[in-house]
Amino acid sequence: MTAASANAEMIRYWNEAAGPSWVAMQERLDAQLAALGTLVRERAGIAPGERVLDVGCGCGGTTLELARAVGADGRVVAVDISAPMLERARARAAAAGLGARIEWQCADAQTARFADAGFDCVYSRFGVMFFADPPAAFTNLGRALRPGGRLAFVCWQGRERNPWMMAPALAAMQHVAFPPPPPPDAPGPFAFADAGRVREILAAAGFVDVTHEAIDQPMPLGNGGLDEALELFLAVGPVGQALREAQAGPEQRERVVAAVREALARFETPRGIEAPASAWIVTARSRGAGG
Ligand SMILES: C[S@@+](CC[C@H](N)C(=O)[O-])C[C@H]1O[C@@H](n2cnc3c(N)ncnc32)[C@H](O)[C@@H]1O
Known part of the structure; x- marks a missing residue:
């Protein structure tokens, strides 16, 4: 990961501005987002023994859940551009005794080199809306999936909702x-509000059977x-x-x-x-x- 990366501004933001605050507020943010993360995991149908890539894993709350779901024979690779958030994630995994099932990568998921066809599932809880070039990023993530492998993520609908x-x-x-x-399409929390745009991005990146499920439920603040x-x-x-x-x-x-x-x-x-x-x-x- 270099400052010259396509996502240089996001790398700065998630390391210097947002990252430290997310680390400080980690428990509350996890409580806020837990239900949605669980729903995506259920929709992804993660099974014991699988290899899963957690994109934009942040402070690792979802990574720990994925590591439990894949069990001792499975493997989770967790990637994020934020060094302070990854540090917290690593410490939590060690404390939970799950470190051996997880590989951490401080890298830009848009360009990082992952093992070709190395994963059964690419998962993300609100970590995929920040790419400068979403078609390139999802092409890269698609390359990491085995043929027929699953992609499952949660993103926000529009600001007004x-x-x-x-x-x-x-x-x-x-x-x-x-x-x-x-x-509206700029990288950020609402970049994927438009379901039609996301379908186009995923189709261009080689994905099929794209589904959108609307989840309208109060956010515990x-x-x-x-x-x-x-x-x-x-x-x-x-x-x-x-x-x-x-x-x-x-x-x-x-x-x-x-x-x-x-x-x-x-x-x-x-x-x-x-x-x-x-x-x-x-x-x-x-x-x-x-x-
Ligand atoms: C809204 S936070 C979500 C964090 C975590 N998934 C969670 O649910 O707690 C977005 C995360 O995506 C990461 N991120 C943003 N752009 C990224 C990129 N290009 N590659 C990898 N991670 C990225 C950020 O550093 C941040 O940790």
């Missing part, structure tokens, strides 16, 4: 500068209540990023905190803070030996 992220961001925007909205959810939003995602980039002073920060708190308060439920969220679970197969 994800108030859990957009409501706090829109509230913060009144008080701190945000970058201009990126084009902190069962410790408002303060817990607020802390998370001020650290990660677009609000955390805007605060870091603006180098907000105490007064400006206070205004942002009040606005985000008010936005999150609308999502209070007896179970904690839960906001509407919509994701796609995408599955596909690499073309079989017969084409």
